[in-house]
């Protein structure tokens with residue numbers, strides 16, 4: 001085949017100029033780009049964040065060099081080896097160049113091995129178990145995170161017990177409370193699909209994996225240690241984000257890490273008040289229910305004007321007391337509400353998917369458990385939502401356990417909260433088929 005440029009490529013002065021300009025632009029470009037990184041990245045709020053950011057810089061620099069190298073060569077080729085006007089023939093044909101091919105295989109291979117080693121080191125360092133985790137008042141307690149479409153729930157299995165000997169569990173809803181220097185070690189479990197617990201400021205992210213609920217799901221761990229950030233006012237707040245597309249409410253699945261300045265402030269401002277509130281609930285079950293229901297994640301899916309809830313994933317709770325008695329034949333209003341909360345899969349409101357978290361003790365081993373007394377209080381509160389109420393709360397302490405026995409096949413006792421005089425008493429009922437409080 002006739003070829004107008006049989007002499008092969010030669011380096012023209014134009015190509016040298018282009019190459020020089022390209023080099024200059026690359027250096028300036030990478031530097032300019034890197035100057036934005038601190039703006040893009042959130043503050044380094046954990047001990048782990050420095051090494052993660054260092055890895056990020058290494059990746060950016062290598063990626064930047066490769067990008068500019070390839071784009072630059074492309075540009076040089078287009079300009080320096082452009083066909084002369086009127087030349088419509090094919091260019092010269094080249095066959096393999098073993099040396100070149102070996103070089104361009106070995107260099108990327110070395111880069112990838114280097115990145116793998118560096119990444120692996122940082123990963124193992126940051127995710128390694130630490131010695132004293134979740135230290136609260138001298139004890140290492142367990143902190144559980146439950147992910148359910150579409151909310152996070154944090155629970156603290158304290159080392160405190162109520163007068164009847166039941167372990168006190170603090171439910172702090174979508175907020176994780178911690179303090180500077182605490183080695184946080186979270187146990188994560190999902191109630192439905194895969195979620196991903198991501199705290200950008202801490203540079204940590206961990207998936208929640210579905211598993212057999214009978215075996216406590218398939219828990220994963222997440223570890224980090226908050227550090228002081230200069231110029232930050234405390235308690236400092238950092239967003240928790242779901243980083244795994246889990247449904248139409250994925251974008252709303254958020255929470256907050258609240259970091260106190262030290263352990264004593266953590267105890268004074270969060271821990272002790274939370275325990276006090278559990279040990280001294282309002283005497284009136286309706287008032288208790290109003291407090292309890294806000295500890296759970298109901299607001300992420302339901303409308304309830306009384307509490308300012310506006311989410312639409314689940315059915316509206318406005319006027320629930322008026323219609324709850326008509327949902328399931330044979331179930332009274334208070335029974336229906338209780339069964340639906342305990343395990344919403346028992347009955348589904350037409351037009352809605354089964355997406356609600358379950359709270360009964362047979363569902364999950366560790367987190368998100370609602371005691372029968374909490375359930376009773378929440379039912380009492382919801383039974384006030386409507387122009388009129390079909391609920392019979394007079395007998396609910398026996399009718400609700402009976403309905404639970406019928407539907408789920410196990411016994412629960414509700415032994416406080418009756419007659420509105422229960423403030424002095426303490427919760428002591430436990431589900432027979434599972435540990436209702438732990």
Ligand code: CUA
Pocket residue numbers: 147149150194195196242243244245246247249250251253
């Ligand atoms: Cu949970 Cu996205």
